[in-house]
Structures are given as structure tokens and as C-alpha cells.
Amino acid sequence: MYDVIVVGAGPCGCTAARTLAEKGLSVLLAERCRLPRYKSCSGVLIRKSMELVRRFFGEDVPAAAACAPADNRGMVFTDDKGRSFLFEQEGLNVWRSSFDHWLAEKAKEQGAQLLDGTAAVSCGEKGEYVSVTLRGEGVFAENAKYVLDCEGCIGALKRRLTGGERDYITTYQTFNDGAIDLDPHYFYAYLQPELSEYDAWFNVKDDRLVLGVAVKDTNKIRDYYERFLAYMRANHGLRIDAQLREERWLMPRVRPGCPVDYGRGRVLFAGEAAGFLNPMGEGISAGMESGFLAACAIAGHLDDPAAALAEYREATRLLKSYMERQWSLVAGMAAAFREME
Numbered sequence: 001m002y003d004v005i006v007v008g009a010g011p012c013g014c015t016a017a018r019t020l021a022e023k024g025l026s027v028l029l030a031e032r033c034r035l036p037r038y039k040s041c042s043g044v045l046i047r048k049s050m051e052l053v054r055r056f057f058g059e060d061v062p063a064a065a066a067c068a069p070a071d072n073r074g075m076v077f078t079d080d081k082g083r084s085f086l087f088e089q090e091g092l093n094v095w096r097s098s099f100d101h102w103l104a105e106k107a108k109e110q111g112a113q114l115l116d117g118t119a120a121v122s123c124g125e126k127g128e129y130v131s132v133t134l135r136g137e138g139v140f141a142e143n144a145k146y147v148l149d150c151e152g153c154i155g156a157l158k159r160r161l162t163g164g165e166r167d168y169i170t171t172y173q174t175f176n177d178g179a180i181d182l183d184p185h186y187f188y189a190y191l192q193p194e195l196s197e198y199d200a201w202f203n204v205k206d207d208r209l210v211l212g213v214a215v216k217d218t219n220k221i222r223d224y225y226e227r228f229l230a231y232m233r234a235n236h237g238l239r240i241d242a243q244l245r246e247e248r249w250l251m252p253r254v255r256p257g258c259p260v261d262y263g264r265g266r267v268l269f270a271g272e273a274a275g276f277l278n279p280m281g282e283g284i285s286a287g288m289e290s291g292f293l294a295a296c297a298i299a300g301h302l303d304d305p306a307a308a309l310a311e312y313r314e315a316t317r318l319l320k321s322y323m324e325r326q327w328s329l330v331a332g333m334a335a336a337f338r339e340m341e
């Protein structure tokens, strides 16, 4: 019997597992993939994410997790009228595989038991505890007073528990050899409706040019991507010598009012699984913060799930209103985001 089973070793789950272990609770951190696992991501840690790492993990992100150029200097947004806005801020450019692996090791170092290659497939409350069925090398069950579900966007466990609506945006990005006349220290987001159904973006990772588009309708990926490439050729001298990789991923589609699902009974949700995500897909800081706050609420009410849920909801009010304000800011730049106001 654990105090808490944390599902998913992303930034949210690792922060939660480390926090719970630090408070003296017995924690199992179950991760579906073998670590280090790949996660499609631009890998920009904004200043807030770097501060949260320092606060929750007691040190800075190691240099080994960074990719070139390591320092991100901010974002350049181009609005739906083609006007550019520069938001300067120090940040870090990381590979998620290395960053998340480091976070998981830090949770383990604190005392959390880490089981990678092990997926939580279902769970059910049995009076004073929750029984979780896990599938790794075999299928087995573990019990805990709480489950903290930090599965990210595609939560199989959450879907089973809630009946699960599927409301996603598909991201498509490619890694390329080539050249462009943009400063590689910035992340560029393009909000023109002719380039994507959400946003299109450019950034650099280990000298690879990363170009991506986000769509609601996957049949439109190719069309938008080609238009985005043409735009970048015409406006920024993009030249692609070789496409090295392409990948598709999912991101939750955030709805007006930024609804959050906090959990049911002894199963709490945090990070993307709960709906914590900032505009343009910045979700690492919201993942870490919500994971920390959920962990504190559980630790404070180990035998009272209703009180834990109420405290968690209250503690994340500021984070939620920050998300709402951020969405309003982006809504001011592009019609596609106006429904968020």
C-alpha cells in the first residue's frame, strides 16, 4: 500500500512525486515508456519554468539537458495581420528526453519509487484506497490512498474514469538541415489564419531548423505546412537541404474559460491531464506548478479526499487566472483565439 501512486513521469508527475517523497510519503511513480522517453516539444523552458525547477528541485537544469543554442531569449509573435511583437525573456532550450529523465531521477533520489516501462491501465476506489492495474513486464495491481494522474494529453486512465471527451489539436513538426535569416535564440509563433488552424512556429534545436503547424483537422496538415514553408521562404530566406525527421503529436484544445478537471474522489488530475496549459502550448510551467499544488493538497489531507480536492482547487486559482489572462493576450492578436475571451 503506497500513500500515492503518481501516473506519468513528465514535468508534472516528477514534480508531484518528488514533493510527496520530500514530505515523507511513500510514492510510486509509474511511467508508461522506458526512460529517457521521447516527447515532441519545442523544449523552451520559459523563465517561470526555470524558477520552478530551482524551487521544486533545488538546483538548475543541468547543461547536459540543453541543446544548441542553449539560451532562449524570448518569443516573437506575428499576429493575424502580419505584425510582429517581440517578448524578450531569458529561457532555456532543452531536449525533453534529457530534461524529463533528469526530473524523474531527482524524484527517485528523493525517495519516490520509479517504475518506467509500466502503464497504469485502470483504477478503481475500494473504500479507503484506490487499486491501480499496471501493465509492465506483467500485469499487476498496486494500492494507494490516492492516485495523482499526470498522464499528459492522452490520458487512458482519465478517459476510463471520466468517459473522456477527445478534444485535441494535432501538431506536426519537421527537423531540417538548411538555413534561414532568423536569430536562432528566439521562438517564433505565427498566428496568421492562412498558415495554420492554430499557430505555426519556427525554432532551432542543435542547429536543426524546426518548422511546425497545428491543426484541428489532420487532413489539412500538408496544405498548411506547405503554405508555411512558402511563407518562410518568401519572408525569411528559408532553405531546406534535407528533412531529417517529421513527427505528429496531440495537444489539448483549450476551451473558453480554460476549464480544469481536478479529479474524482481519491483520483486527482494535474498538468495537461487536468487541462493546465498556457497559450501556444507552453505547458511545462503549468504542469510543474499544478503537480506541486496537487501533491501539497494530498499530503495535507491524506485521509480526507474531499478536503484535498477542495484545497487543490483553491490553491490553483492563481494559476488558472494566469492562464485565462494569457489566453486573452493571445486573443488580442488573432481571431482564432478570440473564442477564449
Ligand SMILES: Cc1cc2nc3c(=O)[nH]c(=O)nc-3n(C[C@H](O)[C@H](O)[C@H](O)COP(=O)(O)OP(=O)(O)OC[C@H]3O[C@@H](n4cnc5c(N)ncnc54)[C@H](O)[C@@H]3O)c2cc1C
Pocket (backbone or CB within 6 Å): 007, 008, 009, 010, 011, 012, 013, 030, 031, 032, 033, 037, 039, 040, 041, 042, 043, 044, 045, 046, 049, 118, 119, 120, 121, 150, 151, 152, 153, 154, 155, 156, 157, 171, 173, 249, 250, 251, 270, 271, 272, 273, 277, 281, 282, 283, 284, 285, 287
Ligand atoms: C509540439 C509541441 C511543442 C511544445 N512546446 C512546448 C515548449 O516549448 N514549452 C513548454 O513549456 N511546453 C511545450 N509544450 C507543451 C508541453 O509539452 C506539455 O504541456 C507538458 O509536457 C505537459 O506536462 P505533463 O507532465 O502534464 O505531461 P507529459 O509531459 O505529457 O507527461 C506525461 C507522461 O505520462 C506518461 N503516461 C501517459 N499515460 C500513461 C499511463 N497510462 N501510465 C503511465 N504513464 C503514462 C507519458 O508517457 C508521459 O511521459 C509543447 C507541446 C507540443 C505538442
